[in-house]
């Protein structure tokens with residue numbers, strides 16, 4: 001049995017393009033090159049037809065009532081910006097308060113920071129040690145003048161799944177709009193804008209085995225069975241008035257076709273993908289736990305955790321050294337890397353994980369194309385490396401002798 005190196009196990013950062021998606025895109029990268037806005041000839045019609053089909057696939061994936069509620073963007077960063085700034089600017093005369101959480105993606109947090117500089121007020125909710133926000137917390141944060149709550153459905157670092165449906169019920173009761181960044185959730189769990197009570201939802205092509213540089217924003221317009229509001233957004237981009245006037249710019253036809261095919265496959269195969277990712281994650285977790293002591297799980301327990309997410313910290317192991325030792329395995333570390341600073345992951349810090357353990361954390365993201373052989377190989381490499389680094393650690397020696405190293409008064413020389 002041989003596995004091919006390097007092994008990709010970082011499916012929260014991006015996913016490989018599914019070959020079926022590439023196949024669907026190929027004609028639109030070659031001879032079907034029309035502009036979807038060209039109404040006067042067959043080149044334009046062909047492009048427009050392909051875009052409509054893709055829009056229908058995205059609609060079906062998230063359970064939207066109408067294709068008019070799907071706005072194509074350049075990715076979830078833009079979707080998050082458009083949702084949050086679009087609402088804030090549109091409803092400015094109604095209030096100036098927004099609510100989010102400390103563990104959100106930077107595309108949400110940095111958008112909020114910019115709005116604060118424009119005079120909006122933002123509440124950043126704390127999370128519990130599993131990364132969860134409660135509906136009660138959200139309710140307590142709402143006040144007259146709250147325009148929007150933005151909370152992710154599933155976290156990209158720790159895989160924690162927020163109780164968005166319950167939070168949505170609170171928001172709806174209080175007449176506040178709810179946006180969810182569902183980038184990590186779609187294709188990995190059931191996602192329906194009706195069941196979740198959300199008014200805006202972001203998703204991205206390259207996190208569901210589609211191409212990079214394309215995403216979508218769901219914007220509620222048709223009152224659903226539960227009577228959601230019609231949401232209006234101030235566009236961020238001015239131009240030809242594409243996408244119901246919410247996002248001007250010539251449509252990325254091949255990208256949109258790819259997103260549509262990725263959405264179709266996600267809708268038909270997400271349960272199979274989720275079961276596969278879960279089985280691999282549990283196989284990996286068991287191997288690591290059986291072989292090593294002092295392994296700590298970061299994030300929530302099932303079922304409030306994404307099936308393919310394993311985020312663990314190894315006591316007495318330095319994250320950067322660990323990453324060097326497992327070069328043939330593509331994973332992420334909660335250490336430094338993200339910000340070119342020495343600060344460990346802000347998500348892990350928000351959970352209350354101490355700085356040392358945050359630095360020693362590794363995020364494994366199992367996906368559609370990972371195999372059992374890869375998991376076994378990765379487990380062997382990680383176990384070997386943790387043991388090697390601990391063998392060099394005087395603190396681990398003390399720990400094995402039963403001495404609590406944190407209580408030692410070190411002598412200065």
Ligand SMILES: *Cc1c(COP(=O)(O)O)cnc(C)c1O
Pocket residue numbers: 012013074075076077078105107152154155156181183184203204205206207213214215
């Ligand atoms: C990747 C990611 C984004 C950004 O999506 P892009 O399409 O790469 O801009 C936003 N939110 C979450 C949770 C993500 O994982």
